[in-house]
Amino acid sequence: MAKSNEKKLPAERRAELLSILKNRFEKHPSRHQGLAWADVQVRLDAHPEKLWVLDDMETTGGEPDVVGLDAQTGEYIFYDCAAESPAGRRSLCYDRAGLESRKEHRPATSALDMAASMGIELLTEAQYRELQQLGRFDAKTSSWLKTPAAIRKLGGAIFADFRYGTVFVYHNGAQSYYSGRGFRGMLKV
Incomplete structure (x- = not known):
């Protein structure tokens, strides 16, 4: 932390x-x-x-x-539990390796780096699905999720959102970033 x-x-x-x-x-x-x-x-x-x-x-x-x-x-x-992916944590690559692989137009940091600096962890796919049972989140945005090592090893990362009454989990290159994609965190106290 x-x-x-x-x-x-x-x-x-x-x-x-x-x-x-x-x-x-x-x-x-x-x-x-x-x-x-x-x-x-x-x-x-x-x-x-x-x-x-x-x-x-x-x-x-x-x-x-x-x-x-x-x-x-x-x-x-x-x-x-913000309705949309936290506004102050958007436009980020997934991790440091993804960020460094960008030749130009690099964002300020990555989701994993920012989460670590804050002292939180990205939600896993299971945690994200649990969250969606408590309300409707990311109807207009999406959130990076903690990516399994096997997917990350191949250059990918996963993210999710809620559309058409369904939670969708997708993949993207870890170097990608979008203004509507951020990350949700978890903290135990």
Whole structure:
């Protein structure tokens, strides 16, 4: 994780972010049935470095929300739940190798590099399909997904969107990028 455990949000921003997260949690109870905000807040208070990461998710347009609880670790799982792929994380190649293979018109960074710098992971195909059970996401955009090594070894990367009432998973060269394609992240707290 690129974020250090020593990084803490200023008190005012911390309070603002917690209010945003709590309001979103209360507005979308179907995303986290059986979970209580008070328990989530206790976990967030115990891990202030995770608030720094959630703030990055929020400020890049991800609208993170709790989508589950890891029964083995007791960690709450946050996904980016913005209706469309986060606006502050679009127009990116899939990874560093894809970015470096471009001869011209390189984007600023790659999805994997940006996710690592933020301290989050790209959603897998299974996680993306789980997310789509909680609402409708990426009806106008698409999101890079964590690509299996066998596909990446051949130069490809996968992305997904929701069209015609269906989740579609596609492939592209890892060096490609589009203004309507970003990535969604996951964080455990």
